[in-house]
Amino acid sequence: MSGAETEAxxxxxxxxxxxxxxVPETLMPALAELEQAWLEARQDPGFRAELExxxxxxxxxxxxxxxxxxxxxRLGRTVxxxxxxxxxxxxxxxxxxxxxxLLAKRMGKQRIIAETGAGQHGVATATVCALLGLECVxxxxxxxxxxxxxxxxxxxxxGASVRPVDAGARTLxxxxxxxxxxxxxxxxxxxxxxxxxxxxxxxPALVRDLQRVIGDEARAELLDREGRLPSRVIACVxxxxxxxxxxxxxxxxxxxxxxxxxxxxxGIDTPxxxxxxxxxxxxxxxxGARSAVMQxxxxxxxxxxxxxxxxxYPGTGPQHAxxxxxxxxxxxxxxxxxxxxxxxxxxRLEGIIPALETAHALAWVLAQPDGGIDxxxxxxxxxxxxxxxxxxxxx
Amino acid sequence: MSVAxxxxxxxxxxxxxxPSGGAARIADAFAxxxxxxxxxxxxxxxxxxxxxxxxxxxxxxxxxADVIELGVPYSDPLADGPVIHEAGTRALAAxxxxxxxxxxxxxxxxxxxxxxxxxxNMVFAPGVESFLxxxxxxxxxxxxxxxxxxxxxxxVLGACEQRGLALVPLVAPTTTDQxxxxxxxxxxxxxxxVSVVGTTGERRALGERFAEVVRRAKSSTDVPVALGFGxxxxxxxAEAAAAGADGVIVGTRLVRExxxxxxxxxxxxxxxxxxxxxxxxxx
Numbered sequence: 001m002s003g004a005e006t007e008a009x010x011x012x013x014x015x016x017x018x019x020x021x022x023v024p025e026t027l028m029p030a031l032a033e034l035e036q037a038w039l040e041a042r043q044d045p046g047f048r049a050e051l052e053x054x055x056x057x058x059x060x061x062x063x064x065x066x067x068x069x070x071x072x073x074r075l076g077r078t079v080x081x082x083x084x085x086x087x088x089x090x091x092x093x094x095x096x097x098x099x100x101x102l103l104a105k106r107m108g109k110q111r112i113i114a115e116t117g118a119g120q121h122g123v124a125t126a127t128v129c130a131l132l133g134l135e136c137v138x139x140x141x142x143x144x145x146x147x148x149x150x151x152x153x154x155x156x157x158x159g160a161s162v163r164p165v166d167a168g169a170r171t172l173x174x175x176x177x178x179x180x181x182x183x184x185x186x187x188x189x190x191x192x193x194x195x196x197x198x199x200x201x202x203x204p205a206l207v208r209d210l211q212r213v214i215g216d217e218a219r220a221e222l223l224d225r226e227g228r229l230p231s232r233v234i235a236c237v238x239x240x241x242x243x244x245x246x247x248x249x250x251x252x253x254x255x256x257x258x259x260x261x262x263x264x265x266x267g268i269d270t271p272x273x274x275x276x277x278x279x280x281x282x283x284x285x286x287x288g289a290r291s292a293v294m295q296x297x298x299x300x301x302x303x304x305x306x307x308x309x310x311x312x313y314p315g316t317g318p319q320h321a322x323x324x325x326x327x328x329x330x331x332x333x334x335x336x337x338x339x340x341x342x343x344x345x346x347x348r349l350e351g352i353i354p355a356l357e358t359a360h361a362l363a364w365v366l367a368q369p370d371g372g373i374d375x376x377x378x379x380x381x382x383x384x385x386x387x388x389x390x391x392x393x394x395x
Numbered sequence: 396m397s398v399a400x401x402x403x404x405x406x407x408x409x410x411x412x413x414p415s416g417g418a419a420r421i422a423d424a425f426a427x428x429x430x431x432x433x434x435x436x437x438x439x440x441x442x443x444x445x446x447x448x449x450x451x452x453x454x455x456x457x458x459x460a461d462v463i464e465l466g467v468p469y470s471d472p473l474a475d476g477p478v479i480h481e482a483g484t485r486a487l488a489a490x491x492x493x494x495x496x497x498x499x500x501x502x503x504x505x506x507x508x509x510x511x512x513x514x515x516n517m518v519f520a521p522g523v524e525s526f527l528x529x530x531x532x533x534x535x536x537x538x539x540x541x542x543x544x545x546x547x548x549x550x551v552l553g554a555c556e557q558r559g560l561a562l563v564p565l566v567a568p569t570t571t572d573q574x575x576x577x578x579x580x581x582x583x584x585x586x587x588x589v590s591v592v593g594t595t596g597e598r599r600a601l602g603e604r605f606a607e608v609v610r611r612a613k614s615s616t617d618v619p620v621a622l623g624f625g626x627x628x629x630x631x632x633a634e635a636a637a638a639g640a641d642g643v644i645v646g647t648r649l650v651r652e653x654x655x656x657x658x659x660x661x662x663x664x665x666x667x668x669x670x671x672x673x674x675x676x677x678x
Contacts, residue, residue, distance in 0.1 A: 020547055021544060021546060021547060022515050022542045022543060022544075022547055023473070023542055023544065024473060024474040024541055024542060024544075024565070024567070025544050025545075025564075025565045025566060025567045025569075025570055025578075025589070026567040026568075026569050026589065026592055026593070027569075028544050028545075028569075028570070028574065029569045029570065029571055029574075030569070167480070167484070168470070168484075173471070177471055177473060180473050181473060181476070181594050184473070184474065184592070184593060184594055185592065185593040185594060186592075187569065187592060188569070188592060282520065284516050284519070284520060285515050285516040285519060285542070286471065286516070287471075287473075288473075288542070290519075293516075295516065295520060297520070297521070298492060298493050298517060298520060298521070299514075299516040299517040299518075299519065299520025299521070300469065300470040300487065300517075301470045301471050301516070302470075
């Protein structure tokens with residue numbers, strides 16, 4: 001975690017006109033309790049020491065910053081990969097799950113719930129619950145339990161109860177709604193470990209603060225090795241936690257371009273994508289926050305589509321919407337087929353199997369003809385995606 | 396008794412702005428019901444069809460309903476349990492739109508005050524003022540937005556007041572005293588008191604804290620206090636009235652009846668009649 005917070009720093013509820021707390025009244029005291037707990041915990045040397053020790057000894061941080069040799073050679077410029085795939089459980093998700101689970105213990109909550117799309121957040125949460133001896137329930141869309149089967153097995157092995165959600169498109173949006181309904185019902189003894197920089201305040205700020213370790217580490221190490229900042233920082237964006245985690249350290253570095261890569265699905269000229277930031281349009285409210293949302297004229301949320309379960313979501317984090325509007329970050333979309341091609345190419349080129357989510361960011365980098373130093377958040381590993389990819393690709 | 400027009404629902408002819416204040420009309424309903432508490436059935440608009448949902452609403456009125464809470468089908472209803480969620484999903488699949496919902500509101504509001512239950516994104520998507528103009532023209536008296544807590548409500552509250560619509564807030568067993576006082580002070584029409592920690596749905600017994608939450612709600616506000624979530628039987632309705640609730644909201648029980656019965660309007664009407672008997676002072 002960053003060492004920069006002071007008592008004077010509030011937990012943001014709004015990012016420009018985005019964010020807020022659009023949830024049933026029943027949850028309001030729990031949100032206030034969570035915010036208060038975070039304000040206190042981040043000032044508490046004991047809490048910080050416990051989190052930092054677990055990030056080091058349990059998660060394996062800091063993660064490597066790898067200068068991608070053959071990729072850099074291919075592109076004729078320098079590309080660094082921030083290796084969150086080497087974080088324990090195989091993605092950046094553990095950074096947030098560890099912090100929130102420690103907060104839950106601090107609040108005396110013994111039961112943890114979470115939503116998951118690709119399963120990476122579910123696995124991270126189940127892992128932390130095993131570590132800390134907490135009860136764990138994970139909501140996952142039926143479609144995602146199919147396409148991310150290995151992660152379901154991991155969660156169950158870790159002692160979590162995985163509840164398949166059979167509503168709507170049976171993916172991340174419905175899993176999140178089911179988790180929120182569980183929380184409304186069991187709020188008094190349960191903490192909801194939301195997995196991205198989405199949801200009602202204080203979650204977007206809390207999850208960003210817990211993920212900014214990615215950017216803080218990468219920025220310091222890159223400065224040390226190159227004596228300069230990167231020209232661009234690139235990350236995939238579904239809800240947007242790995243992106244905001246790495247962006248956060250560079251927000252003040254105006255010369256560093258920030259690029260968020262959304263799921264283009266079948267193409268953003270079709271309705272089948274997961275790219276609300278790239279497409280633009282009216283803001284909306286989903287899962288407790290106002291942000292960029294895919295919706296129809298009357299405000300019904302429409303289904304997203306992406307080959308990658310972690311990006312298959314019609315909303316995104318409110319701070320991303322504000323960064324887009326201010327021009328501080330820009331957002332682009334990469335299609336399913338380009339992401340699949342990048343998945344294959346990076347695997348052969350670097351000996352790293354990236355998550356399909358991450359492959360979107362890598363596809364964008366592969367398509368850029370120019371640049372100085374690119375820093376890419378390699379948010380997770382792709383073992384979970386093998387069945388899905390091998391089923392779709394030519395031999 | 397008005398009858399739903401023969402024309403198609405949702406044809407856009409929603410009429411002119413009602414001159415009477417929605418809050419006043421709701422207050423009248425609470426003052427003149429002659430029962431132990433006002434009976435407030437929830438009807439999901441567009442379920443199973445728009446026409447049938449209007450007939451269900453009118454059957455509720457004939458059976459003794461004092462106020463109708465009209466649910467707007469929504470893609471992501473976070474405060475609702477599986478029965479109402481499923482009904483909303485089916486209504487949307489059947490082509491329900493806000494225009495059609497407001498036609499149902501118009502058909503029912505000729506007889507009793509109608510309060511729309513609508514999630515926040517549908518209020519904001521077309522613009523708050525535009526949405527509320529249409530709502531006012533439909534003859535509805537008020538609006539409940541289950542995911543618009545106190546802190547997010549000022550814009551909608553102000554726009555409702557300008558149009559004579561009552562913005563009905565919710566309080567829950569978890570609501571702190573401080574919040575309760577603030578919410579109670581700005582409640583219009585009535586204060587929707589959630590009986591349990593949870594989503595909508597039938598329960599074997601009322602939440603153990605329901606009497607306490609009714610008492611706390613009543614001490615926080617000048618408007619009537621209606622109890623909802625988890626009330627499905629005449630006995631539970633009577634218990635709620637005995638605990639001091641000025642109104643009793645019954646939702647999931649009726650939506651389930653509409654989902655299961657061959658003749659939904661008649662079947663829902665019969666359930667509402669039994670609930671009204673449960674609230675009869677002569678009982």
